[in-house]
Amino acid sequence: MNYEAVIGLEVHVQLKTKTKTFCGCSTEFGNTPNSQVCAVCLGFPGSLPVLNRLALDYAIKVALALNCKIHEFTKFDRKNYFYPDLPKNYQISQYELPLATQGFIEIKTNIESKRIGIRRVHLEEDAGKLIHQEDLSLVDFNRAGIPLLEIVSEPEINSPQEAYEYLLSLKRKIEYLEVSDCDMEKGSLRCDANVSLRKSGAKDLGTKTELKNMNSFKAVKDALAFEIKRQSELLVKNRPVTQETRLWDEKIQRTFPMRTKEEAQDYRYFPEPDLPPFLITQDKIDQIKKTIPELPEEKKLRFIRDYSLSEYDATILISSKKDASFAEECIKAYPDKDKKPLVNWLIGPLLSEANNRKSGLWNLGVSPRDLIELVGFVQRGEISHLTAKAVLTEMIDMRKSPREIINAKNLIQISDASDLEKIAEEVIRENPKSKEDYQRGKTNALMFLVGQVMKKTKNKANPKLAQEILKRRLDNA
Ligand code: ADP
Ligand code: MG
Ligand code: ZN
Numbered sequence: 001m002n003y004e005a006v007i008g009l010e011v012h013v014q015l016k017t018k019t020k021t022f023c024g025c026s027t028e029f030g031n032t033p034n035s036q037v038c039a040v041c042l043g044f045p046g047s048l049p050v051l052n053r054l055a056l057d058y059a060i061k062v063a064l065a066l067n068c069k070i071h072e073f074t075k076f077d078r079k080n081y082f083y084p085d086l087p088k089n090y091q092i093s094q095y096e097l098p099l100a101t102q103g104f105i106e107i108k109t110n111i112e113s114k115r116i117g118i119r120r121v122h123l124e125e126d127a128g129k130l131i132h133q134e135d136l137s138l139v140d141f142n143r144a145g146i147p148l149l150e151i152v153s154e155p156e157i158n159s160p161q162e163a164y165e166y167l168l169s170l171k172r173k174i175e176y177l178e179v180s181d182c183d184m185e186k187g188s189l190r191c192d193a194n195v196s197l198r199k200s201g202a203k204d205l206g207t208k209t210e211l212k213n214m215n216s217f218k219a220v221k222d223a224l225a226f227e228i229k230r231q232s233e234l235l236v237k238n239r240p241v242t243q244e245t246r247l248w249d250e251k252i253q254r255t256f257p258m259r260t261k262e263e264a265q266d267y268r269y270f271p272e273p274d275l276p277p278f279l280i281t282q283d284k285i286d287q288i289k290k291t292i293p294e295l296p297e298e299k300k301l302r303f304i305r306d307y308s309l310s311e312y313d314a315t316i317l318i319s320s321k322k323d324a325s326f327a328e329e330c331i332k333a334y335p336d337k338d339k340k341p342l343v344n345w346l347i348g349p350l351l352s353e354a355n356n357r358k359s360g361l362w363n364l365g366v367s368p369r370d371l372i373e374l375v376g377f378v379q380r381g382e383i384s385h386l387t388a389k390a391v392l393t394e395m396i397d398m399r400k401s402p403r404e405i406i407n408a409k410n411l412i413q414i415s416d417a418s419d420l421e422k423i424a425e426e427v428i429r430e431n432p433k434s435k436e437d438y439q440r441g442k443t444n445a446l447m448f449l450v451g452q453v454m455k456k457t458k459n460k461a462n463p464k465l466a467q468e469i470l471k472r473r474l475d476n477a
Contacts, residue, residue: 003197003235005228006205007157008119009220011170012148013180014126014188015058020145021125022049022092022275027147029186033131033140041125041145043088048274051076055123055147058179059099060280060288062149063121065173065295068103070285075277076123079267084139085128093124093150095269099280105153105173106297107165116166117154124148129187143187149180155194155205160224167191167217172296176321184215191220196241197231206231206241211255213247223248227255299324307331307339316347323354326362333368334375345375349389353396364396374402381415381462382406415462417469420453423461424469427452438474446471 020027023040039047063070077095103118128144130137151170157163171182171189182189196208211227214220226248231241246255294302296318303314303324317327327346334342346361350371354361374392377383383391383406391405398405406412414420427449428435437445446467453466 002200003232004200004202005158005160005224006155006196006198006208007159007163007224008155008194008208009153009157009163009166010192010194011151011153011167012126012190013062013151013174013182015055015147015149016178016180016188017052017054017058017147019052021052021055021123021147023145025142025145029188031142033138033142036142037144041087042141049092049272051275051278052147056099056278056280057288058147058177059121059123059149060285061177061179061292062151062174063100063103064285064289065177065292066100066103066105066118066121066151066170068100068118068121070100070280071097072280072282073097073277074099074280076272076275077269078272079124079269081267083127084137085130085141085144087128087141087144091125091127092272092275093269094122096271097277098122105166105169107162107169109162109165114162116156116162119152119154121149121151124150155196155208160221160228163193163224164217164221167220169296171217172319176293176295178321184217191217193220193224193227195224195227195231197228197235206235207243209241209243209255210245211248212245212258213249215250219248219250222253223255226253230255293321296321296324303328303331307343309339309343313343313347316351317343320360322363323361326360326368330368330371334372341379342372342375345371349392353392357396365399366392366395370395370401377402377406377412381465382412384413384463387411387413411460413460413462414457415465417465420461420466420469423453423456424449424466424473427456428470428473435474446474449474 017027019025020041023038025036025038025041028036040049060070074094075097076092078090079093079095080090082089098120100121101119103121104115105118106113106115126143126146126148128139128141130139153166157166174180175182180188184190191214193211193214194208195211196206198204198206209227209231211223214223227246234241242260244260245258247258248255300314300318303309303317304311309317318324330342330346331339350361350364350366354364357364374388374395378385378388391402391411394400394405395402431449431452434445434448438449449470450463450467453461453470454463
C-alpha cells in the first residue's frame with residue numbers, strides 16, 4: 001500500500017519590538033531572569049493590557065509579505081490553560097477573527113515551484129520560560145508577553161524536504177522584513193509540525209500527530225521523516241495512529257508521546273474583555289505595504305535577469321539580505337559584463353571565509369573594491385587561484401588591500417612567455433631523463449618538469465602557461 005504524507009506547520013516568530021505586546025517591559029534577550037516584568041505581564045489583578053502598535057504593524061507587514069488577506073476587523077481572545085510559565089492562566093491570542101488569512105508561500109520542489117497555502121496569521125503573546133534543574137524548576141517571566149506571530153500553513157506540504165523549503169522561505173522573508181531575528185537557537189522562531197498519512201490519491205486527511213521540540217530546520221525534517229516511517233509501520237499493520245502531541249528527542253533521533261492533543265474547546269476561548277476590537281483601515285494597510293522592501297524571491301529573479309546569474313548562484317547570494325546588498329554592490333562595480341568570475345569568488349572563497357568565521361560576506365572587512373581588485377589579479381593570470389585564496393585570508397586577517405599584500409610578498413607570477421620559454425628550455429636540458437620518459441609516453445614526466453619550473457621560479461611561474469610551453473617544446477623536440 002502506498003501512503004502519502006500530509007504536513008501542516010505552525011510557526012511562531014517573536015517580533016522584534018523594543019517592548020512587550022501589552023505592557024512597556026523590555027524584550028531584550030538574555031538579561032537577569034525576572035528583571036523585565038511588571039503588573040501587566042505578571043497578571044496582577046486589576047492590571048490592564050494596552051496593545052503595542054508596532055507589534056500590530058509588524059504583524060500586518062508579515063501577513064502582507066505572505067500574500068494574506070488582512071481583515072479589517074480583528075480582535076483578541078483569551079486562550080485559557082494552566083501552566084507555571086503562564087502567570088495569568090490565560091494567553092491573549094486571536095482565535096475567531098485572526099488578523100489575516102488565505103496567504104501562500106511559493107516553494108521550490110525537485111522540478112517545479114509549488115504553492116503552500118497559509119491558513120492564518122495571528123498575533124499573540126509569548127509565555128515565560130521554565131528552567132528545569134536537578135530537583136527544582138525555576139521560571140523566568142522576561143519572555144512572558146513578548147509579541148509572537150503564529151503562522152499556520154494549510155496541510156499542503158507533502159514531504160520533509162518540502163517542509164524544510166517552506167521554513168527556509170518563510171524565515172528569509174521575515175528576515176528581509178527585519179521584524180524578527182528568526183533564530184531557532186534563541187527561540188525567536190519555533191516550529192510545530194503536524195503530520196498524517198493517507199492512501200495515495202485519497203481525499204480525506206488521516207489522523208495526525210503534532211511534533212514539538214525541534215530546534216533546527218534540520219531537526220524538523222528529521223522528526224518528520226521519523227514520524228512518517230513510524231505512522232506507516234502502524235498503518236501497514238492495520239493499527240491506528242493516535243492523535244497526540246509527540247516530542248522529538250534529538251539525541252536518539254525519535255519522537256515519543258508527550259500528551260494527547262487538546263481540542264479547541266479545552267481552551268475555553270472567549271473574547272478578551274480588556275481589549276477593544278481593532279479596525280485596520282485600507283489606508284493603514286497601504287501605508288505598511290509601502291514599507292515592505294524587495295523580498296528574497298523578487299531579488300533572486302532580478303539578479304538572474306539583470307546580471308545574468310544562474311538560479312543556483314542567485315539563490316546563494318540572496319540568502320541573507322545584507323549579503324545580497326554586499327554582493328550586488330560588488331557585481332555593480334565589477335567592470336566586466338560577464339559577472340561569473342566575480343560571482344564565483346563571492347559564493348566560493350569569500351563565502352567559505354565567512355562560514356569559517358561565522359560571519360556574513362558583508363562584514364568580513366573586504367570592500368567591494370578590494371575584492372574586485374583581487375579577482376582582477378587572478379583574471380589577468382598575475383596570481384594563481386591558490387595564491388589569491390591565501391591573499392584573501394590575509395586581506396581579512398590583516399585588513400590590507402590585495403595590492404599591498406601581493407606587492408609586499410612579491411607574488412606576481414611570471415606570465416611572460418619569453419621568460420618562461422627560457423626557463424623551460426633550461427629545465428628540459430637539465431632533465432634529459434624526464435624528457436625521454438615523456439617522449440616514451442610517460443605523461444607524468446611533464447608534471448615533474450612543471451614542478452621543476454615552479455621550483456626554479458620560487459613558485460612564481462604561471463603553472464598553466466609553464467605546462468603549455470613545456471608540452472609544446474617536448475612535442476616538437
Ligand atoms: P489543531 O487544532 O490541532 O492545532 P489545526 O486544525 O489548527 O489543528 O491545524 C494545525 C496545523 O495542522 C495546521 O498547520 C494544519 O494544516 C495541520 N493539520 C490539520 N490537520 C492535519 C492532518 N490531518 N494532517 C496533517 N496536518 C494537519
Ligand atoms: Mg494548533
Ligand atoms: Zn510587563
